[in-house]
Amino acid sequence: xxxxxxxxxxxxxxxxxxxxxxxxxxxxxxxxxxxxxxxxxxxxxxxxxxxxxxxxxxxxxxxxxxxxxxxxxxxxxxxxxxxxxxxxxxxxxxxxxxxxxxxxxxxxxxxxxxxxxxxxxxxxxxxxxxxxxxxxxxxxxxxxxxxxxxxxxxxxxxxxxxxxxxxxxxxxxxxxxxxxxxxxxxxxxxxxxxxxxxxxxxxxxxxxxxxxxxxxxxxxxxxxxxxxxxxxxxxxxxxxxxxxxxxxxxxxxxxxxxxxxxxxxxxxxxxxxxxxxxxxxxxxxxxxxxxxxxxxxxxxxxxxxxxxxxxxxxxxxxxxxxxxxxxxxxxxxxxxxxxxxxxxxxxxxxxxxxxxxx
Amino acid sequence: xxxxxxxxxxxxxxxxxxxxxxxxxxxxxxxxxxxxxxxxxxxxxxxxxxxxxxxxxxxxxxxxxxxxxxxxxxxxxxxxxxxxxxxxxxxxxxxxxxxxxxxxxxxxxxxxxxxxxxxxxxxxxxxxxxxxxxxxxxxxxxxxxxxxxxxxxxxxxxxxxxxxxxxxxxxxxxxxxxxxxxxxxxxxxxxxxxxxxxxxxxxxxxxxxxxxxxxxxxxxxxxxxxxxxxxxxxxxxxxxxxxxxxxxxxxxxxxxxxxxxxxxxxxxxxxxxxxxxxxxxxxxxxxxxxxxxxxxxxxxxxxxxxxxxxxxxxxxxxxxxxxxxxxxxxxxxxxxxxxxxxxxxxxxxxxxxxxxxxxxxxxxxxxxxxxxxxxxxxxxxxxxxxxxxxxxxxxxxxxxxxxxxxxxxxxxxxxxxxxxxxxxxxxxxxxxxxxxxxxxxxxxxxxxxxxxxxxxxxxxxxxxxxxxxxxxxxxxxxxxxxxxxxxxxxxxxxxxxxxxxxxxxxxxxxxxxxxxxxxxxxxxxxxxxxxxxxxxxxxxxxxxxxxxxxxxxxxxxxxxxxxxxxxxxxxxxxxxxxxxxxxxxxxxxxxxxxxxxxxxxxxxxxxxxxxxxxxxxxxxxxx
Numbered sequence: 001x002x003x004x005x006x007x008x009x010x011x012x013x014x015x016x017x018x019x020x021x022x023x024x025x026x027x028x029x030x031x032x033x034x035x036x037x038x039x040x041x042x043x044x045x046x047x048x049x050x051x052x053x054x055x056x057x058x059x060x061x062x063x064x065x066x067x068x069x070x071x072x073x074x075x076x077x078x079x080x081x082x083x084x085x086x087x088x089x090x091x092x093x094x095x096x097x098x099x100x101x102x103x104x105x106x107x108x109x110x111x112x113x114x115x116x117x118x119x120x121x122x123x124x125x126x127x128x129x130x131x132x133x134x135x136x137x138x139x140x141x142x143x144x145x146x147x148x149x150x151x152x153x154x155x156x157x158x159x160x161x162x163x164x165x166x167x168x169x170x171x172x173x174x175x176x177x178x179x180x181x182x183x184x185x186x187x188x189x190x191x192x193x194x195x196x197x198x199x200x201x202x203x204x205x206x207x208x209x210x211x212x213x214x215x216x217x218x219x220x221x222x223x224x225x226x227x228x229x230x231x232x233x234x235x236x237x238x239x240x241x242x243x244x245x246x247x248x249x250x251x252x253x254x255x256x257x258x259x260x261x262x263x264x265x266x267x268x269x270x271x272x273x274x275x276x277x278x279x280x281x282x283x284x285x286x287x288x289x290x291x292x293x294x295x296x297x298x299x300x301x302x303x304x305x306x307x308x309x310x311x312x313x314x315x316x317x318x319x320x321x322x323x324x325x326x327x328x329x330x331x332x333x334x335x336x337x338x339x340x341x342x343x344x345x346x347x348x349x350x351x352x353x354x355x356x357x358x
Numbered sequence: 359x360x361x362x363x364x365x366x367x368x369x370x371x372x373x374x375x376x377x378x379x380x381x382x383x384x385x386x387x388x389x390x391x392x393x394x395x396x397x398x399x400x401x402x403x404x405x406x407x408x409x410x411x412x413x414x415x416x417x418x419x420x421x422x423x424x425x426x427x428x429x430x431x432x433x434x435x436x437x438x439x440x441x442x443x444x445x446x447x448x449x450x451x452x453x454x455x456x457x458x459x460x461x462x463x464x465x466x467x468x469x470x471x472x473x474x475x476x477x478x479x480x481x482x483x484x485x486x487x488x489x490x491x492x493x494x495x496x497x498x499x500x501x502x503x504x505x506x507x508x509x510x511x512x513x514x515x516x517x518x519x520x521x522x523x524x525x526x527x528x529x530x531x532x533x534x535x536x537x538x539x540x541x542x543x544x545x546x547x548x549x550x551x552x553x554x555x556x557x558x559x560x561x562x563x564x565x566x567x568x569x570x571x572x573x574x575x576x577x578x579x580x581x582x583x584x585x586x587x588x589x590x591x592x593x594x595x596x597x598x599x600x601x602x603x604x605x606x607x608x609x610x611x612x613x614x615x616x617x618x619x620x621x622x623x624x625x626x627x628x629x630x631x632x633x634x635x636x637x638x639x640x641x642x643x644x645x646x647x648x649x650x651x652x653x654x655x656x657x658x659x660x661x662x663x664x665x666x667x668x669x670x671x672x673x674x675x676x677x678x679x680x681x682x683x684x685x686x687x688x689x690x691x692x693x694x695x696x697x698x699x700x701x702x703x704x705x706x707x708x709x710x711x712x713x714x715x716x717x718x719x720x721x722x723x724x725x726x727x728x729x730x731x732x733x734x735x736x737x738x739x740x741x742x743x744x745x746x747x748x749x750x751x752x753x754x755x756x757x758x759x760x761x762x763x764x765x766x767x768x769x770x771x772x773x774x775x776x777x778x779x780x781x782x783x784x785x786x787x788x789x790x791x792x793x794x795x796x797x798x799x800x801x802x803x804x805x806x807x808x809x810x811x812x813x814x815x816x817x818x819x820x821x822x823x824x825x826x827x828x829x830x831x832x833x834x835x836x837x838x839x840x841x842x843x844x845x846x847x848x849x850x851x852x853x854x855x856x857x858x859x860x861x862x863x864x865x866x867x868x869x870x871x872x873x874x875x876x877x878x879x880x881x882x883x884x885x886x887x888x889x890x891x892x893x894x895x896x897x898x899x900x901x902x903x904x905x906x907x908x909x910x911x912x913x914x915x916x917x918x919x920x921x922x923x924x925x926x927x928x929x930x931x932x933x934x935x936x937x938x939x940x941x942x943x944x945x946x947x948x949x950x951x952x953x954x955x956x957x958x959x960x961x962x963x964x965x966x967x968x969x970x971x972x973x974x975x976x977x978x979x980x981x
Binding site (some may be wrong): 033037065066067069070081082086087088090091092093094097099100101102103104105106107108109111112129130133137329330331332333334335336337338339340342343344345349350351353354358 | 414417418542545590591592600603604605606608609611628632633635638640641642643644646648649650652653654655656657658659660661662663664665666667668682683686776777779780783784786816817818819820821822823825826827828829830831832839840
């Protein structure tokens with residue numbers, strides 16, 4: 001008899017030794033059900049930290065991995081979807097073109113939850129057009145930018161989010177101002193724009209959880225230092241810079257619609273925002289008086305931070321009023337679920353068209 | 359001034375114009391239902407309606423016709439020509455010559471004047487001044503502006519309805535039934551009485567004017583026949599859209615480009631009428647106008663990957679932009695349907711003119727070792743048929759399928775037998791359900807389980823913890839895991855090659871017409887079919903019998919090999935400058951390569967039978 005992997009000599013079962021019962025989430029899955037393959041990124045890469053936060057957020061939210069679809073473009077960041085949620089389908093698209101693939105897939109099945117991971121090169125340079133148009137159409141998905149200001153896989157060129165005046169061993173001096181992808185997102189009418197720092201798991205998890213409940217495209221730009229090519233102290237995308245210059249605009253707790261517990265926000269002013277699926281986020285204002293429902297305030301805040309080479313983190317702008325792409329198209333059942341009976345119009349209808357053809 | 363061509367004999371069936379008609383026709387045999395009419399206007403002037411109405415009226419009179427719009431890449435004010443060919447024998451290719459020239463555009467009047475066939479008709483707006491008249495033409499000046507004033511409804515629309523003046527005048531001159539003109543107007547305006555009435559008002563006024571003032575001296579006549587009964591008239595892009603709809607297309611992403619735009623327009627017109635789920639009232643489709651062709655194909659691949667029947671339609675420049683995604687679709691093995699309505703390239707080229715210059719580009723589109731099945735519709739009927747069949751092939755083969763149409767086939771009106779309803783059930787290809795995945799120990803997306811090179815796929819949302827895989831354009835093994843191992847790479851490419859052999863068997867076979875004792879074979883594809891058919895009759899009359907293979911798909915199969923083996927000289931007729939299909943045929947069967955001769959031509963205009971005939975005759979007599 002085989003019991004727990006051991007065969008006893010006399011044919012009777014030894015007392016089985018079960019490992020400690022792993023904790024499970026609301027849908028009965030363990031955290032390891034959300035894991036992926038082992039990462040091949042450099043040790044200490046901010047991206048791996050983000051992958052861990054994705055696993056934690058999905059686990060804690062009790063999302064079914066089979067209902068999540070992962071998307072990415074090309075680059076270090078875009079490799080990372082292999083390192084989390086192995087039970088979720090994934091599509092590693094072309095460089096900068098993840099938004100179009102995600103739009104097709106999530107229109108074919110709009111009941112799935114989209115999770116995109118891109119980088120600053122993938123989104124800010126080659127993919128800037130698709131990024132803006134994705135937001136404009138408001139596809140429901142979480143769009144993470146793992147932003148390190150540098151091209152890692154091709155060994156250290158500047159990306160479009162690199163700081164002006166920054167110097168790198170390979171690329172020399174960067175003469176051009178960075179594109180602020182959060183400002184770009186707001187300008188394209190994104191209804192959920194956040195910025196965080198890979199070294200701040202608590203904030204990343206909270207933002208991720210809220211983003212999954214957003215009605216349309218939710219953009220989270222996460223400063224994720226490149227330990228190999230861009231971790232000099234004078235880079236705004238380095239760990240040391242991040243820790244020293246991270247200005248939080250708010251702190252918030254995410255409350256699932258099925259949860260009752262509300263994190264204690266006794267101190268300071270709080271603001272509750274209801275999300276698309278009925279869940280709520282409670283924003284706690286810290287030193288800033290930033291109102292994340294005020295688009296102009298968000299743009300002013302980001303512009304000031306841009307000029308001062310600071311980065312402000314937190315939920316910068318939120319507005320769930322705009323219908324998402326599937327809503328705009330009036331989709332009810334997933335397009336991919338239709339079979340011949342619904343896909344092929346009747347014989348009579350063709351005869352009618354032919355008769356009307358003159 | 360007016361040359362006195364006179365009529366040798368008249369029959370009762372030929373209507374006469376004017377009182378003096380009889381005497382003027384004394385010595386000339388009538389030419390009935392066998393000539394071309396060209397209307398020269400400016401684009402944006404509204405002549406499209408008039409031309410369509412003329413074409414349909416002739417079609418409804420039972421006369422085989424074709425209409426070709428030779429238009430500029432411009433919105434308003436540049437020269438446009440519309441040519442209608444009437445052919446009692448049923449030949450519908452464009453002709454080199456035009457007998458009836460109707461000129462409303464002063465800019466091109468000189469050129470049009472020169473280009474009118476000897477003995478032809480030159481009908482023109484009477485405010486156009488001609489430097490000198492030719493002695494071999496019949497002239498009919500028409501007071502277009504004056505007659506347009508008979509249009510009372512809205513003075514602002516007078517320029518627009520001015521086009522109806524020539525419709526009325528030419529109808530009277532040639533004998534086109536005004537009732538058929540009215541019926542065509544009703545069709546055109548979808549039964550709205552007011553525009554039909556006001557346009558007919560102008561048509562009748564012009565016809566009455568012509569009856570009173572024109573003395574018919576030319577020999578051209580339109581007489582009712584019975585050769586179009588049961589046929590429909592439609593453009594290839596509408597046919598393609600209908601085919602796609604009956605093929606179950608549920609996701610379309612596209613970017614505007616001439617001459618493919620009208621395909622998406624037709625989808626947008628018919629989908630809301632045909633594809634609403636009666637249970638929910640919701641559409642079973644979505645059509646997205648993408649930000650560019652690159653995004654269009656990205657969306658299509660995303661949708662095809664997720665299990666929807668997805669397509670895009672574009673033309674040459676869009677094809678260029680789609681190259682990278684096409685390679686991804688090939689390598690990641692995602693069903694997609696891509697219509698290429700060809701125009702003239704390279705570069706912007708001639709955006710409103712026709713060519714068959716993309717055949718090599720689409721066949722091998724993408725970097726690295728890529729190759730794609732390509733459907734080659736040769737008629738509007740096949741645009742419909744391949745419209746639905748393309749999805750079955752794409753899902754069966756799990757790969758992008760190209761459908762190569764062109765501007766002439768796509769945008770011009772063609773006669774056709776009515777389209778047949780697809781009798782075969784949809785082939786959704788190899789897709790595993792959650793139960794099947796659970797039962798399959800170790801699902802491997804890219805494993806060749808059946809020996810045909812096609813793996814089994816799962817779709818996102820499949821409710822099994824074992825269903826998911828990571829789709830990628832980078833090297834992968836059978837289990838869809840990233841792999842840079844040389845043997846994994848090679849095994850995968852070998853399997854893709856096996857899959858391509860499966861495609862070779864599944865694609866539509868060529869249509870072959872063998873002629874006993876013919877040494878000469880002709881290979882062609884697409885919209886050149888009518889020109890080739892007519893040229894074959896001309897060659898046969900000249901003592902050169904020919905066989906004909908009309909290719910309907912790539913890759914080529916053994917039918918082509920046998921056709922090559924069975925003939926001494928094979929001419930590959932095509933509309934491009936590099937003899938692209940000729941090169942592909944030679945590659946297909948290198949042992950026959952020396953027998954295969956190019957007969958290619960590309961000037962932006964639809965190929966004519968005259969050109970095909972002259973080219974083959976020249977090569978036959980010279981070599």
